[in-house]
Every structure is written in C-alpha cells, then in structure tokens.
Amino acid sequence: MSDLGIIEEGAVIIQDGIIKDVGKSSEILKDFNTEGFKVIDAKDKAVLPGFVDSHTHFVFGGYRPDEFAWRLRGDSYMDIMNRGGGIANSVKATRNATKQSLVVLGLKRLDSMMAFGVTTVEGKSGYGLDRDTEIKQLEVMKKLGDKHPMDIVSTFLGAHAIPPEFKGKEDEFIDHIIDMLPEVAEKKLADFCDIFCEKNVFSLDQSKRLLLRAKELGMGAKIHADEIVQLGGAELAAEVGAVSADHLLQASDQGIKDMAEKGVVATLLPGTAFSLKESYARGRYMIDQGCAVALATDFNPGSCFSESIPLIFALATLYMNLSTEEAITALTINGAAAINRAQSIGSIDKGKLGDLIILEFPSYRFIPYHVGVNTVETVIKKGKIVLSEKK
Structure with a gap:
C-alpha cells in the first residue's frame, strides 16, 4: 500500500474513455500525434486516479x-x-x-x-x-x-x-x-x-x-x-x-x-x-x-x-x-x-477507465498537509473533464 508507482514528468493518453498509454512524457509522447486530442497541461501538478x-x-x-x-x-x-x-x-x-x-x-x-x-x-x-x-x-x-x-x-x-x-x-x-x-x-x-x-x-x-x-x-x-x-x-x-x-x-x-x-x-x-x-x-x-x-x-x-x-x-x-x-x-x-472494480478503475494503468484527478499542487502529499481543504482542481471521468476549478 506504500508503493504508488510514481512517474515524474509523466503523461497519460486516453482514447474513447480508456487509458491507452501512461509513462514518461519524453517516451510516450515522442512520436505521438496529438491531433484530435484535447491536451491538458498539468505542469507542476499531481495527477492521481479518481x-x-x-x-x-x-x-x-x-x-x-x-x-x-x-x-x-x-x-x-x-x-x-x-x-x-x-x-x-x-x-x-x-x-x-x-x-x-x-x-x-x-x-x-x-x-x-x-x-x-x-x-x-x-x-x-x-x-x-x-x-x-x-x-x-x-x-x-x-x-x-x-x-x-x-x-x-x-x-x-x-x-x-x-x-x-x-x-x-x-x-x-x-x-x-x-x-x-x-x-x-x-x-x-x-x-x-x-x-x-x-x-x-x-x-x-x-x-x-x-x-x-x-x-x-x-x-x-x-x-x-x-x-x-x-x-x-x-x-x-x-x-x-x-x-x-x-x-x-x-x-x-x-x-x-x-x-x-x-x-x-x-x-x-x-x-x-x-x-x-x-x-x-x-x-x-x-x-x-x-x-x-x-x-x-x-x-x-x-x-x-x-x-x-x-x-x-x-x-x-x-x-x-x-x-x-x-x-x-x-x-x-x-x-x-472493495466494490469488485479493481480490474477497471483505481489506478492509472493501460486498459482502465480514464478516471483521473489533477491537484492544484505538485505533490499528493499536499492532500493531508493542507488540512481539511479540498486540493482537487480538475476531475476527469472516462477521458472527459467533468469538473474544473482552474482559474
């Protein structure tokens, strides 16, 4: 439970609601054509599973x-x-x-x-x-x-x-x-x-x-x-x-x-x-x-x-x-x-639903550190932005 599999400077590709690829931006975006995709810049922000x-x-x-x-x-x-x-x-x-x-x-x-x-x-x-x-x-x-x-x-x-x-x-x-x-x-x-x-x-x-x-x-x-x-x-x-x-x-x-x-x-x-x-x-x-x-x-x-x-x-x-x-x-x-859905949600892995959240801070450690305050800036459900507090 302590190993989050953190990817520094990472990227996630979601197509038709499903995660198609995840990894270092320099690797998975090297020859990737973003035409037809909405690109979200999450620089200096933490991205987690929903x-x-x-x-x-x-x-x-x-x-x-x-x-x-x-x-x-x-x-x-x-x-x-x-x-x-x-x-x-x-x-x-x-x-x-x-x-x-x-x-x-x-x-x-x-x-x-x-x-x-x-x-x-x-x-x-x-x-x-x-x-x-x-x-x-x-x-x-x-x-x-x-x-x-x-x-x-x-x-x-x-x-x-x-x-x-x-x-x-x-x-x-x-x-x-x-x-x-x-x-x-x-x-x-x-x-x-x-x-x-x-x-x-x-x-x-x-x-x-x-x-x-x-x-x-x-x-x-x-x-x-x-x-x-x-x-x-x-x-x-x-x-x-x-x-x-x-x-x-x-x-x-x-x-x-x-x-x-x-x-x-x-x-x-x-x-x-x-x-x-x-x-x-x-x-x-x-x-x-x-x-x-x-x-x-x-x-x-x-x-x-x-x-x-x-x-x-x-x-x-x-x-x-x-x-x-x-x-x-x-x-x-x-x-x-706990709801028998670990095969399709709960982590940022290929083949799972594109359910992600973007924090307003650069690390997940801000969640308990900013005590009792919501740090979620963007919510993505099946590859679609369903909530955004970004100014």
Whole structure:
C-alpha cells in the first residue's frame, strides 16, 4: 500500500474513455500525434486516479441534526437508536419521499462528492426496510447512474435495522428481506447485499443466512461488522467470502487475521468514528497484518453527514497512523477492490477507465498537509473533464 508507482514528468493518453498509454512524457509522447486530442497541461501538478468512495448511504430523505446535538451532550448512538431515533428516523422520511425528490437530492450530493475528486461511489439502500422503499432507493440510484457522470455501484441493505412492525420478530424480518432478494437480483438493481451485523440488531446466524442466499443469487456480500461491540463480524466476513467488511472498530485480532487470509477488504470509516466520538479502527495494525485497507466516507444522514475526502485523509493519517501513500491507495485501488472494480478503475494503468484527478499542487502529499481543504482542481471521468476549478 506504500508503493504508488510514481512517474515524474509523466503523461497519460486516453482514447474513447480508456487509458491507452501512461509513462514518461519524453517516451510516450515522442512520436505521438496529438491531433484530435484535447491536451491538458498539468505542469507542476499531481495527477492521481479518481477517488473511489466505497461505502456511502447517499440516497435518503430527511435530516437528523437534533441527534447530533444529543450526541454532543453524551447520548450514545445505540441510546438514540433504542428510543426510536437513528436509522428509524430516516426510514420514516425516506418512505415519505417521492422518487423524483430523491433524484434531485442525489444529483446535488453526487456533484459535491465529485468536487472532492470522487469518480466512483458505492451507494446503499437501507432507509426503507420494506419492499417498496428499498426498491425505490435502488431504482433512484440506477436513474442517477444514467443522469450523472459518476459511476454508481448499488448495494441492497434491506437489513439495516429492525423496523417497529417487526420488533421481537427479527428472524421473521430476515425472511422478509430474503424474500426481496430475487426481485433485486432479477432486475439487476444491486451488485451487493449488506447487513448491519451488530448486538441488538442482527446476529451472526441471521447475517450468514442472508448473505449466503444473496451469493446464491449472484450478488456479492458485504457486512457492517464489529462497529460497536466485538461480535465476530470480521470472522463471519471471511467465512462467507465477503468482498468487504466495513467499520471494524472492535474487530478482533483473529478476525483481522481471517480477513487477511481470505482477501476480504477492510473498509474503514474514520469519519463515523470521529462524528460518534468513538475509538478509531486499527488501520495501522490491519495493514501490518496483511489486510487490504480501504477508506470511505460513510456519508449518511446520521452518524456521518459528510462527503469530505480531505477529512478522511486527515483522520486516517493523523489518528489511524496510515502514511499518506497508504491513504491514497486506500481511497483508490483498494476502494475499487472493495466494490469488485479493481480490474477497471483505481489506478492509472493501460486498459482502465480514464478516471483521473489533477491537484492544484505538485505533490499528493499536499492532500493531508493542507488540512481539511479540498486540493482537487480538475476531475476527469472516462477521458472527459467533468469538473474544473482552474482559474
């Protein structure tokens, strides 16, 4: 994760949205005819792969500022959730929201993400907890993918919380979510299935049953694991062959070892730990144990209402002990691996999509150094400039 493969005085050639060549300018441009190409002069600027935000919940209705104030006075996430706040609060608003209103909000949020250099984003459902709203969220993401330059990878998170109508009937609710899977798979509404595996939410057995059924239907498995208590979610992720396990604040040594051995990406969300005033996941330890670590924003209306990539860089480097190079890797190629897209995005390699960002500074090291400030000047998606702040 520390080797970025830096090319000094480099050039990238993109044709029909695909990277055709990359290397030293003096070599690949020596006999190259630029006629018909748009030439961008990035002298004294750093060029990186577009960022991949591999864990978000960006399609939702309503907001929860009051809950943030409650946390400031000492109320815990689970305390708020147990008295009807948290996810349940967003469920009510999202159920009442029209599809068109969610599309409008989604476009605005995607624009903001793209300004931070994100060219591919994962979005989860999970604010419906019923068939109609979960399908509505997934259909909104599909529509947004057609309308916006950014690529959207959808995840079905119907098992995000237990709705009031199923309190005390958690197994019955899991059956209800499992019954939705064939429709989601048949309509190709989601690439992945996810579940909030946590004490007082969904058990290891319930999580395993849902994820194995999703895999039978051709969906990849993801899991919200070991966020609040050490339940064994990391071990389960390795057992079921999940693509990623996310959060992992309380993941055990054994769970981390199992994930490393099975190639499960550890997607860490320091913005959420920061917002909840919790301890950070052991990113340094995970990397040292051979885990592929990704970073993501967890943009959502409750525990982390932020799409700020500079914030994630600051937290990862200052408080999780990742080097700047490791943080770059975690937000590019490892983020791509966390959504099964590493073969097509996440690095500047021949044959991959021409997804690039240009910084206003000469080095990637300015990203965490210029603390909390966006340093992205230009965003290129599939070879087209989709955002430019250049004066």
